[in-house]
Amino acid sequence: MSDVDxxxxxxxxxxxxxISREKYDLxxxxxxxxxxxxxxxEAKRIDWIKAPTKIKNTSFxxxxxxxxFEDGTLNAAANCLDRHLAERGDQVAIIWEGDDPxxxxxxxxxxxxxxxxxxxxxxxxQGVKKGDVVTxxxxxxxxxxxxxxxCARIGAVHSVVFGxxxxxxxxxxxxxxxxxxxxxxxxGRRGGRKVALKTNADEALKTCPSVxxxxxxxxxxxxxxxQHGRDVWYHEVTEAASPKHTPVEMNAEDPLFILYTxxxxxxxxxxxxxxxxxxxxxxxxxxxxxxxxxxxIYWCTADVGWVTGHTYIVYGPLANGATTxxxxxxxxxxxxxxxxxxxxxxxxxxxxxxxxxxxxxxRDGEEPVKKTSRKSLRILGSVGEPINPEAWHWYDRxxxxxxxxxxxxxxxxxxxxxxxxxxxxxxxxKPGSATLPLPGVRPVLVDGEGKELHGETEGNLCIADSWPGxxxxxxxxxxRFVQTYFSTFKGLYFTGDGARxxxxxxxxxxxxxxDVINVSGHRMGTAEVESALVAHEAVAEAAVVGFPHDIKGQxxxxxxxxxxxxxxxxxxxxxxxxxxRKEIGPIxxxxxxxxxxxxxxxxxxxxxxxxLRKIAANETDxxxxxSTLADPGxxxxxxSNRAG
Ligand code: PRX
Numbered sequence: 210m211s212d213v214d215x216x217x218x219x220x221x222x223x224x225x226x227x228i229s230r231e232k233y234d235l236x237x238x239x240x241x242x243x244x245x246x247x248x249x250x251e252a253k254r255i256d257w258i259k260a261p262t263k264i265k266n267t268s269f270x271x272x273x274x275x276x277x278f279e280d281g282t283l284n285a286a287a288n289c290l291d292r293h294l295a296e297r298g299d300q301v302a303i304i305w306e307g308d309d310p311x312x313x314x315x316x317x318x319x320x321x322x323x324x325x326x327x328x329x330x331x332x333x334x335q336g337v338k339k340g341d342v343v344t345x346x347x348x349x350x351x352x353x354x355x356x357x358x359x360c361a362r363i364g365a366v367h368s369v370v371f372g373x374x375x376x377x378x379x380x381x382x383x384x385x386x387x388x389x390x391x392x393x394x395x396x397g398r399r400g401g402r403k404v405a406l407k408t409n410a411d412e413a414l415k416t417c418p419s420v421x422x423x424x425x426x427x428x429x430x431x432x433x434x435x436q437h438g439r440d441v442w443y444h445e446v447t448e449a450a451s452p453k454h455t456p457v458e459m460n461a462e463d464p465l466f467i468l469y470t471x472x473x474x475x476x477x478x479x480x481x482x483x484x485x486x487x488x489x490x491x492x493x494x495x496x497x498x499x500x501x502x503x504x505x506i507y508w509c510t511a512d513v514g515w516v517t518g519h520t521y522i523v524y525g526p527l528a529n530g531a532t533t534x535x536x537x538x539x540x541x542x543x544x545x546x547x548x549x550x551x552x553x554x555x556x557x558x559x560x561x562x563x564x565x566x567x568x569x570x571x572r573d574g575e576e577p578v579k580k581t582s583r584k585s586l587r588i589l590g591s592v593g594e595p596i597n598p599e600a601w602h603w604y605d606r607x608x609x610x611x612x613x614x615x616x617x618x619x620x621x622x623x624x625x626x627x628x629x630x631x632x633x634x635x636x637x638x639k640p641g642s643a644t645l646p647l648p649g650v651r652p653v654l655v656d657g658e659g660k661e662l663h664g665e666t667e668g669n670l671c672i673a674d675s676w677p678g679x680x681x682x683x684x685x686x687x688x689r690f691v692q693t694y695f696s697t698f699k700g701l702y703f704t705g706d707g708a709r710x711x712x713x714x715x716x717x718x719x720x721x722x723x724d725v726i727n728v729s730g731h732r733m734g735t736a737e738v739e740s741a742l743v744a745h746e747a748v749a750e751a752a753v754v755g756f757p758h759d760i761k762g763q764x765x766x767x768x769x770x771x772x773x774x775x776x777x778x779x780x781x782x783x784x785x786x787x788x789x790r791k792e793i794g795p796i797x798x799x800x801x802x803x804x805x806x807x808x809x810x811x812x813x814x815x816x817x818x819x820x821l822r823k824i825a826a827n828e829t830d831x832x833x834x835x836s837t838l839a840d841p842g843x844x845x846x847x848x849s850n851r852a853g
Pocket of ligand 1: 517591592594596617621622623705718720721
């Protein structure tokens with residue numbers, strides 16, 4: 210990868226872009242020199258009930274406390290809806306494109322406002338109050354956006370659980386935050402198949418006594434069991450509710466949502482975002498990174514179950530009065546032209562997807578793309594994992610026909626929104642680089658001891674100061690928040706990623722440096738997969754690592770030690786894969802299982818994952834020092850019996 214591979218800013222984009230390089234430089238300088246003044250001004254993009262006078266009150270030291278706009282009050286849903294009604298009530302807010310190409314609908318801001326008010330009233334009627342947690346387990350339907358906004362409107366905290374998660378994973382995420390209500394659907398649709406959401410929910414709720422109400426959207430009409438006194442139909446309760454609702458006044462630092470994400474240890478953490486700073490960050494980044502101009506059609510292909518769906522399908526675009534497209538389906542159904550057909554059908558201007566989707570479409574060649582027009586496209590985006598230059602160039606040449614800048618956006622569930630990304634009119638691109646920090650973001654690279662590295666270098670990626678969209682705590686466990694993000698390198702937010710900085714100050718994310726794997730842009734903790742495996746009666750011990758995978762970026766490689774007297778058979782291998790799918794969800798299913806009579810451990814019993822990663826990546830000639838192992842013979846056996 211050479212630094213001379215520079216793609217200049219496109220003149221036709223620069224001519225109309227919101228931010229030029231000069232403006233970016235000025236903003237970036239001011240945001241660092243005078244953060245209070247800079248963010249006081251940017252906060253005006255949000256409608257406050259009471260405007261904030263205290264702007265920034267943050268510390269990454271000691272107990273870590275992050276507050277932005279702390280004396281301001283607002284309502285997030287009112288910012289996404291009510292304030293647009295006068296000017297753009299009849300503009301389309303959401304274009305919904307179904308899994309079935311024959312199905313799509315358009316919802317105007319006025320219609321969306323009414324739907325949200327009705328559900329807000331229905332939730333209130335069910336006894337849900339400000340501060341209560343509501344879990345949302347829905348597919349990519351308009352009701353999902355409505356659910357988020359209805360919660361925000363009444364001051365309830367939403368916790369969305371991705372529809373691909375198992376009943377067990379759903380139950381864990383409900384129990385952790387004691388949610389009082391669940392919003393789900395009879396069934397979801399994806400790629401021509403049905404997903405039994407209500408059946409999964411029923412299974413999960415057997416161990417979730419905190420949930421008093423289940424609101425069920427009827428999407429397919431599939432048969433479901435409704436539990437009397439607990440379950441109600443979405444259409445019935447919303448039809449019965451008033452279409453008028455006064456949004457609840459929330460403090461800037463009141464929680465807006467919890468979103469569970471995997472870490473290197475233990476169970477998933479409830480990442481908590483609050484209202485004011487998150488909304489400012491969502492609006493600011495959506496407008497500038499995508500160079501969003503009023504009237505444009507914007508499509509982010511993420512699922513609303515992930516943070517990308519929260520910030521860049523719902524809150525960012527709607528705060529900015531955009532038209533946002535929600536897609537229920539998958540890139541290859543009914544054919545691999547689907548993305549581009551949807552682009553043409555709805556004249557999409559801005560398209561934001563993940564490298565894994567690009568790589569999987571690349572396999573089918575250029576024809577499925579070229580048979581579509583795509584001439585509405587102006588900006589392309591990438592998120593979730595490093596984009597390899599080969600995929601970048603394909604996206605640029607075949608999809609964008611060299612017309613569209615690609616914004617490679619680096620961020621995390623924890624960061625609330627994009628932190629490092631090109632701006633279309635301001636940043637010359639380098640394929641594979643997320644380029645430069647947004648104004649107000651201060652990345653630093655440190656060595657293993659926490660010493661800051663300057664200039665052209667490579668190290669652990671940390672952020673030196675707070676930005677408004679930052680997570681505030683781990684729900685119910687502030688000590689874990691401090692421990693996970695602020696204890697490795699004192700006084701810095703540690704991202705868990707490694708990065709290189711080149712001579713132009715551009716950042717190149719190299720991937721996770723902890724025990725988190727990034728499978729198709731989805732985060733998976735190795736510890737979670739390991740505990741699912743050892744929960745099977747045949748498994749004595751398991752160690753899970755990531756390995757390079759052509760389509761998924763990283764695949765899941767599991768080393769499994771069986772209990773005595775159990776024979777390693779092909780049937781058992783399949784059973785274990787199915788087991789993990791059922792325990793966590795399909796995204797956690799191991800790609801490879803290698804039987805391991807022993808695992809490489811130090812004398813103190815610690816598994817040496819470095820060695821396991823090398824074997825999984827088939828880099829067995831560079832295993833490094835194995836002399837500290839309790840039994841070096843274990844490695845020889847694993848190398849000679851390498852799977853896959
Ligand atoms: O490793 C980085 C990778 O995804 C991780 C965050 O995952 P998650 O919280 O699920 O959020 C995904 C969507 C924002 C990061 O720690 N990552 C995300 N975007 C990029 C990336 N790696 C490289 N380049 C990116 N553009």
